[in-house]
Amino acid sequence: MGEEIKVIVFKLGEEEYGVEVEKVQSIERMVPITRVPRTYDFVKGVFNMRGVVIPVIDLRGRFGLSEAEYTDQTRIIIVAVGEMQVGFIVDSANDVIDLNTDNIETPPEVVGGVKAKYLRGVAKIGEERLLIMLNLSEVLNRSEMNQLEGLED
Amino acid sequence: MDMNQYLNMFIDESNDHLQSLNEKMLQLESSPTDLGIVQVIFRSAHTLKGMAATMGFEDLASLTHQMENVLDLVRNNKLAMQEFIFDTFFKGLDALESMVQNITEGGDGKADVSSIVASLQSIVRGDFQKSHTDAVTEAVTPKKAADSESEGLVLDQFQYSVLEQSISEGHRVYYIQVTISSESQLKAARAFMVFNTLENSGEIVKAYPSVQDIEQEKFEQNFSLYYITQKEVGELEKEIAGISEIESVSVVQLDQESLKQMSEVKAGLAETAAVQEAQVAVQQQTAASQPQSPTAASGAKPADGKAQVAKPAAPTHNRTIRVDIERLDVLMNLFSELLIDRVRLEQLASEASNPALTETVEHMSRVSSDLQNVVLKLRMVPVDTVFNRFPRMVRDLAKSLDKKLDLVITGADTEMDRTVIDEIGDPLVHLLRNSVDHGIESVETRIAAGKPETGTVHLRAFHSGNNVFIEIEDDGSGINREKVLKSAISKGIMTEEQAAAMSDEEAHQVLFAPGFSTAEVISDVSGRGVGLDVVKSKITSLGGNVTIHSVLGKGTNFSVQLPLTLSIIAAMMIQIGSEKYAIPLSSIVETAIVKRTQIRSVHGNKMIAFRESHIPLISLSQLFEVPDFNEDEEEETEVVVIRKGDRLAALSVQDFLGQSEIVLKNLGKYLPNIQGISGATILGDGQVALIIDPNVFIK
Numbered sequence: 001m002g003e004e005i006k007v008i009v010f011k012l013g014e015e016e017y018g019v020e021v022e023k024v025q026s027i028e029r030m031v032p033i034t035r036v037p038r039t040y041d042f043v044k045g046v047f048n049m050r051g052v053v054i055p056v057i058d059l060r061g062r063f064g065l066s067e068a069e070y071t072d073q074t075r076i077i078i079v080a081v082g083e084m085q086v087g088f089i090v091d092s093a094n095d096v097i098d099l100n101t102d103n104i105e106t107p108p109e110v111v112g113g114v115k116a117k118y119l120r121g122v123a124k125i126g127e128e129r130l131l132i133m134l135n136l137s138e139v140l141n142r143s144e145m146n147q148l149e150g151l152e153d
Numbered sequence: 154m155d156m157n158q159y160l161n162m163f164i165d166e167s168n169d170h171l172q173s174l175n176e177k178m179l180q181l182e183s184s185p186t187d188l189g190i191v192q193v194i195f196r197s198a199h200t201l202k203g204m205a206a207t208m209g210f211e212d213l214a215s216l217t218h219q220m221e222n223v224l225d226l227v228r229n230n231k232l233a234m235q236e237f238i239f240d241t242f243f244k245g246l247d248a249l250e251s252m253v254q255n256i257t258e259g260g261d262g263k264a265d266v267s268s269i270v271a272s273l274q275s276i277v278r279g280d281f282q283k284s285h286t287d288a289v290t291e292a293v294t295p296k297k298a299a300d301s302e303s304e305g306l307v308l309d310q311f312q313y314s315v316l317e318q319s320i321s322e323g324h325r326v327y328y329i330q331v332t333i334s335s336e337s338q339l340k341a342a343r344a345f346m347v348f349n350t351l352e353n354s355g356e357i358v359k360a361y362p363s364v365q366d367i368e369q370e371k372f373e374q375n376f377s378l379y380y381i382t383q384k385e386v387g388e389l390e391k392e393i394a395g396i397s398e399i400e401s402v403s404v405v406q407l408d409q410e411s412l413k414q415m416s417e418v419k420a421g422l423a424e425t426a427a428v429q430e431a432q433v434a435v436q437q438q439t440a441a442s443q444p445q446s447p448t449a450a451s452g453a454k455p456a457d458g459k460a461q462v463a464k465p466a467a468p469t470h471n472r473t474i475r476v477d478i479e480r481l482d483v484l485m486n487l488f489s490e491l492l493i494d495r496v497r498l499e500q501l502a503s504e505a506s507n508p509a510l511t512e513t514v515e516h517m518s519r520v521s522s523d524l525q526n527v528v529l530k531l532r533m534v535p536v537d538t539v540f541n542r543f544p545r546m547v548r549d550l551a552k553s554l555d556k557k558l559d560l561v562i563t564g565a566d567t568e569m570d571r572t573v574i575d576e577i578g579d580p581l582v583h584l585l586r587n588s589v590d591h592g593i594e595s596v597e598t599r600i601a602a603g604k605p606e607t608g609t610v611h612l613r614a615f616h617s618g619n620n621v622f623i624e625i626e627d628d629g630s631g632i633n634r635e636k637v638l639k640s641a642i643s644k645g646i647m648t649e650e651q652a653a654a655m656s657d658e659e660a661h662q663v664l665f666a667p668g669f670s671t672a673e674v675i676s677d678v679s680g681r682g683v684g685l686d687v688v689k690s691k692i693t694s695l696g697g698n699v700t701i702h703s704v705l706g707k708g709t710n711f712s713v714q715l716p717l718t719l720s721i722i723a724a725m726m727i728q729i730g731s732e733k734y735a736i737p738l739s740s741i742v743e744t745a746i747v748k749r750t751q752i753r754s755v756h757g758n759k760m761i762a763f764r765e766s767h768i769p770l771i772s773l774s775q776l777f778e779v780p781d782f783n784e785d786e787e788e789e790t791e792v793v794v795i796r797k798g799d800r801l802a803a804l805s806v807q808d809f810l811g812q813s814e815i816v817l818k819n820l821g822k823y824l825p826n827i828q829g830i831s832g833a834t835i836l837g838d839g840q841v842a843l844i845i846d847p848n849v850f851i852k
Binding site: 032034035037038039043046047048050051052053054055057082083084085086140 | 830
């Protein structure tokens with residue numbers, strides 16, 4: 001038997017994604033974001049969350065999907081992995097569900113265009129819903145960003 | 154039990170103990186007979202051992218245990234501190250430090266310390282003397298032989314452990330004193346009978362006078378001995394008293410505790426003299442063979458209280474608590490949130506123009522500014538936390554360079570923000586090394602120059618205005634202007650004409666030029682290609698400054714000026730398009746407005762005239778790819794002239810928003826280091842503004 005976990009559910013387009021609740025620090029409405037020059041396009045900038053400056057990335061951009069307009073539903077999900085705190089811009093976030101880890105299956109090769117390494121697996125909820133569980137440490141993997149550090153002007 | 158929750162406490166306390174051990178060892182080195190210091194060291198080591206054992210760091214505990222064994226001998230006067238022991242101890246402390254460091258980094262604190270342990274054990278056994286200081290043993294032995302009665306009770310380590318072993322194995326150990334009648338004509342024979350009787354039923358471990366001396370009648374009336382047997386006290390007494398011409402006999406049974414006490418007390422009495430003799434011998438010996446090397450750093454005058462850092466560490470109970478710096482950061486963050494709300498409230502109150510509300514908001518403003526001061530002060534720590542590693546460092550350095558010097562530390566309680574403290578260590582190490590290596594002359598040179606053979610390096614810290622000054626002053630050779638300039642010319646840093654026109658002050662500043670070094674010989678310490686320019690740029694990056702004052706033949710003074718805190722800096726706020734940035738005031742020379750016609754193009758780079766020279770003009774909007782501004786359309790451009798060392802550049806911006814005090818924040822772990830951006834700050838409206846790091850714009 002796997003363990004029961006609580007999962008925050010959010011949407012990018014039509015897909016539903018999940019991330020363990022203990023990795024999520026808070027969910028914020030869209031706030032003004034300060035652009036940070038000379039970094040990746042999907043890094044939208046930084047914002048002030050109660051005195052802490054937190055970088056915000058557009059999760060669609062991170063996954064190589066086309067970016068969407070921000071709406072009333074747009075949320076920033078603040079996740080923490082190790083010492084890293086990052087905000088994800090998502091289309092909406094409005095559900096918390098219980099999930100048994102047994103129900104998470106290895107992801108198929110292609111899911112909505114998102115590279116498989118970013119995904120921990122796919123969980124089936126009820127008859128209809130498919131939930132894509134994120135592999136946060138891969139999403140926040142800096143190794144592909146490190147090449148930016150040598151950037152010359 | 155889960156030990157993790159105690160780990161931080163363990164690390165903090167271990168570091169404290171190690172620091173105090175280092176300090177006390179240095180003190181002891183300058184007054185090796187002060188057993189008070191040894192007691193303090195012993196207690197510290199003991200506590201450390203206990204903590205390490207509790208936490209399951211076996212290697213740490215066992216090394217400390219070995220050190221404790223040596224200390225135990227020292228505090229009981231069975232062993233005199235000397236150079237070899239000091240060196241071994243310092244090696245041991247270094248090993249302990251790296252183990253704790255390893256634990257701090259999440260390791261298991263394991264390390265191969267077998268060679269140090271072996272050295273410590275050889276000290277305990279006493280055989281290190283045979284190999285290392287034959288002269289000492291020689292000096293001590295005749296003294297012992299010639300000494301009077303009490304010394305007979307001194308047990309060597311082997312005998313002591315035999316006795317101890319016997320007790321723990323359930324044998325009886327007696328200390329027996331026999332007095333032979335003064336009328337006796339055959340003392341030796343009587344004594345022989347006593348020995349004979351005793352040897353029938355046990356083993357004599359040690360006798361005083363020695364068995365030979367007794368046989369040759371070289372004793373008065375008394376002799377005493379340690380004896381192992383199975384017999385009862387009464388039985389023994391009867392047997393001995395039964396021998397004729399025995400005046401009295403006393404038999405005392407020893408347990409481990411009393412054995413220890415006996416050997417300590419009496420040995421103490423006996424050996425104090427011997428120990429002092431031995432020390433004189435050691436000193437004379439070292440002095441004779443290698444005049445420059447003795448207990449270096451702190452000099453050899455115990456009287457004038459070397460380590461001025463350590464105010465006599467009176468065990469005053471600190472009325473303080475330890476707080477994780479991260480919690481203070483959280484407090485600071487929450488507080489800045491409060492400030493933002495305050496600004497907002499003030500705004501609302503003025504709009505509402507309700508006197509009661511305005512009054513309350515004003516009161517809240519005052520309270521919060523007081524609170525701000527308190528919160529900032531919480532982050533202040535004494536520079537002691539950096540200084541405390543220097544006495545040891547200087548000691549080792551002086552030793553390796555064969556120099557004699559005192560390090561005098563004043564103002565170690567001067568407080569600075571934690572963020573500055575964390576950064577300032579390395580530059581200071583560099584400057585101190587420089588003083589010890591280049592500044593202080595060798596003993597011969599000093600004597601020839603009519604100076605005291607022991608050099609002095611002063612390390613001072615003090616507050617002045619919004620700055621902290623740290624000075625490193627030596628009474629060494631001073632800076633040789635000609636030599637510096639010659640070297641600078643040969644390295645192509647300047648021309649001869651330039652050199653000739655320089656004031657002494659300017660000539661001294663040349664030391665900070667990149668690629669400069671006067672070291673003719675590459676020593677262990679300097680000449681490794683890292684020059685004072687690194688020190689200078691580090692201090693500059695902290696918003697500070699360093700100046701040199703030097704008199705040839707008299708000495709050199711490096712004065713480092715640093716801001717009290719790095720978490721709040723004065724900055725110029727600027728606007729480019731819809732974006733706001735902060736430029737630290739410390740690197741701004743001035744602001745100006747230039748007309749488009751004043752901008753020249755040199756090799757495709759934009760330059761502007763500034764004070765009779767041309768400096769590069771850098772477009773921030775282009776560099777940062779600001780989407781909604783382009784100054785190419787402007788007739789007049791606002792520029793900020795920035796400085797890095799002697800070099801200048803101008804940054805073009807759209808508007809100046811004015812000067813303000815900003816709280817520094819970092820950008821978080823996720824973002825890579827972005828060139829030109831050193832951090833962020835939160836503005837009054839809650840938005841984030843990036844802080845520009847002007848240093849990278851000037852190559």
